[in-house]
Amino acid sequence: MRQERNNIFENLDWLLIFLYAILVVFGWLNIYAASKTDDTQELLSFSTKYGKQLIFILLSVPLIIVVLFFNAKFYERFASILYLISLVSLLLLFPFGKEINGAKSWFNFGFLGLQPSEFVKAFTALAVAKLLSDRHYNFKLIKNQIKAFIIIFIPAFLILFQPDAGSALIYLAFFFVLNREGLTLHYITLGVLAITLFLLTILFGATVVLSSLFVLITLFTAYITYRDGKRFLRFNWYKVIGVYIIVAAFILGVGYTYNNVFKQHHRDRFEILLGKKTDDKGIGYNSHQSELTIKSGGFSGKGFLKGDLTKGDFVPEQHTDYIFSVVGEEWGFIGSALVIILFSVMMFRIIYLSETHTNKFGRIYGYGLASILFFHVSVNIGMVIGLFPTVGIPLPFFSYGGSSLWGFTILLFIFLRLDAHKHYDW
Known part of the structure; x- marks a missing residue:
């Protein structure tokens, strides 16, 4: 050198x-x-x-x-x-x-x-x-x-x-x-999912998002087993309930934060961006x-x-x-x-x-x-x-x-x- x-x-x-x-x-x-x-x-x-x-x-x-x-x-x-x-x-x-x-x-x-x-x-x-x-x-x-x-x-x-x-x-x-x-991409993936859930909750409301996600999480955690030459669709309910509780807590937290912590001008900006108001x-x-x-x-x-x-x-x-x-x-x-x-x-x-x-x-x-x-x-x-x-x-x-x-x-x-x-x- x-x-x-x-x-x-x-x-x-x-x-x-x-x-x-x-x-x-x-x-x-x-x-x-x-x-x-x-x-x-x-x-x-x-x-x-x-x-x-x-x-x-x-x-x-x-x-x-x-x-x-x-x-x-x-x-x-x-x-x-x-x-x-x-x-x-x-x-x-x-x-x-x-x-x-x-x-x-x-x-x-x-x-x-x-x-x-x-x-x-x-x-x-x-x-x-x-x-x-x-x-x-x-x-x-x-x-x-x-x-x-x-x-x-x-x-x-x-x-x-x-x-x-x-x-x-x-x-x-x-x-x-x-x-x-x-650093694993899992962190960035979770961040993108969190932002997506945040925007969806603002756009459609917590109830609609929670109901839709329950169906999606159930389908993604389902798996097929074979018994006696026949196929059976089974669900890992422990995973379904565990993931759903975590996601539901996040969505409810977003709803509370958005309605009670964010100021009105912050809410207005997001709603204008998402097309909810002009x-x-x-x-x-x-x-x-x-x-x-x-x-x-x-x-x-x-x-x-x-x-x-x-x-x-x-x-x-x-x-x-x-x-x-x-x-x-x-x-x-x-x-x-x-x-x-x-x-x-x-x-x-x-x-x-x-x-x-x-x-x-x-x-x-x-x-x-x-x-x-x-x-x-x-x-x-x-x-x-x-x-x-x-x-x-x-x-x-x-x-x-x-x-x-x-x-x-x-x-x-x-x-x-x-x-x-x-x-x-x-």
Whole structure:
């Protein structure tokens, strides 16, 4: 192995850096389009959304240098400490956080607000990589699987209690990482079944679902035996009753949670998504307007700064979670497809580089980064085009906000530092 050199830019993957720069610049152009007014104002000004975002982008440069300054050994050695510090930042939100839109998710520093949950993802990815790369760690043992689940779900629960369900949902992305490292598909299968039962219970009600499942479970647990040359259909009633009790408890729990724990606007979003109700002027207004805005762009778009729906503020908070609707209107199908292609190339590049790592820590962290990006991009775009309910998940490098931009910048450039050192002896 070669000895590590002091040049922090040596061996960096410039394709990933180029993709990062393109996405950030294109994202800012769309924030500019979504927040520009007829009044002429300075670009570097906190008085406008695009001015603030440009300052956040410029401040990302020293942040990148700081991230690259530390070598791979630092991130592996101090992964647990960084993770614990990030958990403390989440805990401090409860007594000291500023409440915005009903959630205590921000620290207010006067001219600047920071959202810790955007940074915790990177440190959770480091902690998961640290645990799973331990030479004595056997992922086939249930107790070791539980350790990984604890690391993932502690920050998720702390974020959920803020409450910020969208940011908490992101931590499900780590199951792709665990699956890559040997976790059985049974967990993911159970997760898919649980989500399916959840949606079916909302759509048809607990009574209908329970009755239908009893018939299905009975049929699936039936088996054929032969006696005296004749076939007999038999049932293992112990399995039928046992499975049914577990499933029934889950379904009844879903019904109770949905009706008594979820707030009305959460219920409305699911019912609109499932087609149980239409509310284009109320809770479904954002999604409906976003879909109309994207459709109006057609194949080639209306042109930069020529989106009349964007300029007319038809989509509330369009510069944040609904920024993709600006792309759809002004850049059309071509621009929207290009954005998706850029994100796809970035994720495939990260996975490719991760597989070339001789160090397990770097590979696992890379898969964590790719999974988080995939989850964010899929859910955000799905939300904007009406496939998913509105859950408040930003589009990486695109959506307005310093915390989001810096959080993803840290995520990416930690990986770039790990990748640059993969040929050295850590």
